[in-house]
Amino acid sequence: MEKITFNLTELHKHGTAFFEFLALRKQFFVDQLGWDIPHDDDVEMDQYDNPKAYYSLVLKDGKVVGGMRAMATTAQWGSHTYMLRDAVDGKLIGIPADIIPHAEVTPNVWEATRVVISDTLGTHAERSECLGLVLDGVVEQATAQGATEIIALCPPVFARTLRQLGYPAKIIGEPYTNLHDDRRYVAMAMPAVRRSIEKAKQAAAITRSTHIAQQQAVHAPSKI
Numbered sequence: 001m002e003k004i005t006f007n008l009t010e011l012h013k014h015g016t017a018f019f020e021f022l023a024l025r026k027q028f029f030v031d032q033l034g035w036d037i038p039h040d041d042d043v044e045m046d047q048y049d050n051p052k053a054y055y056s057l058v059l060k061d062g063k064v065v066g067g068m069r070a071m072a073t074t075a076q077w078g079s080h081t082y083m084l085r086d087a088v089d090g091k092l093i094g095i096p097a098d099i100i101p102h103a104e105v106t107p108n109v110w111e112a113t114r115v116v117i118s119d120t121l122g123t124h125a126e127r128s129e130c131l132g133l134v135l136d137g138v139v140e141q142a143t144a145q146g147a148t149e150i151i152a153l154c155p156p157v158f159a160r161t162l163r164q165l166g167y168p169a170k171i172i173g174e175p176y177t178n179l180h181d182d183r184r185y186v187a188m189a190m191p192a193v194r195r196s197i198e199k200a201k202q203a204a205a206i207t208r209s210t211h212i213a214q215q216q217a218v219h220a221p222s223k224i
Contacts (some may be wrong), residue, residue: 001060001126003133005141008051019043020064021057021116029118048113051079056137058130065118066130070143072080073109082111084153084187088183091121094180099153099175100187110142110192112152132195139167151193156186166195168214 004014011018022043030044033192038046052075057067075082080091085103087095115134121127142150151172152158162169173187 001058001129001133003024003056003058004045004136005054005056005116006138007054017057017059017064017071020054021055021067022049024064024067024116024118026115029114033178033183036196047080048083050080052077054138054141056134056141058133058137060121060130063120065121066116066134068115068134068138070112070142070150072107072142072147073104073151074113080100081105082136083113084111084151088171094178096176097175099176100151107146107150109145109149109189110145111136112150115152116167126203128161128165129144135162135165135167136194139194142192143194148188150192151189153185153187156184159188161187162190213221 004017006014006018019093022045026039026042026044029037048069052071054070055067056070057064059065071082072113073082073085080086081089083092083095083103084100086092088097088100088103090097109143115131117127117130117134117207121130135180138150156171156175169188169190171186173188175184175186177184185196
């Protein structure tokens with residue numbers, strides 16, 4: 001597996017990778033979880049897929065098997081900022097306004113959203129490797145822009161997964177249950193620092209099995 005990172009100005013360098021990522025998102029968030037978010041028969045794409053967004057994708061045999069979107073908390077495109085801030089401002093249906101105590105607006109903090117991993121990765125070890133590469137790409141992009149922290153809205157168990165991969169995460173809000181998929185989500189933060197090789201090796205040892213891990217959504221559905 002290999003990772004690629006880009007923003008909208010660099011889509012042409014990576015063929016159909018961006019479209020494949022949007023299609024993978026549609027398969028998971030819409031077809032599997034039943035989220036009420038903008039989509040058509042092929043792809044899912046929302047208001048945060050704009051020129052302020054950055055993407056970290058993972059390829060296997062030339063096909064996208066995982067990815068994540070990220071942007072600085074200073075991002076603004078039209079009436080939209082970033083997802084958690086828009087939720088706090090009451091712009092999103094389905095995410096509580098008190099999901100986090102305070103919505104940061106600083107280049108030091110980035111938000112990650114829409115993480116997805118393909119079902120074609122059948123083992124826990126493969127999925128963990130993919131997620132680790134996705135996170136590595138996001139951290140590289142964020143730190144290149146001066147970020148020191150990354151926040152996201154995730155299932156609570158995701159904090160443990162991130163720690164196993166070498167990215168120490170902490171809960172920063174109160175969990176809530178999403179009405180679309182009946183799953184619990186909570187805001188969390190992790191340092192935007194490259195994980196140590198030793199931690200990565202430990203994570204690989206922990207996840208070396210043939211168990212198929214359940215996909216987890218990084219944030220709850222939203223609708224203007």
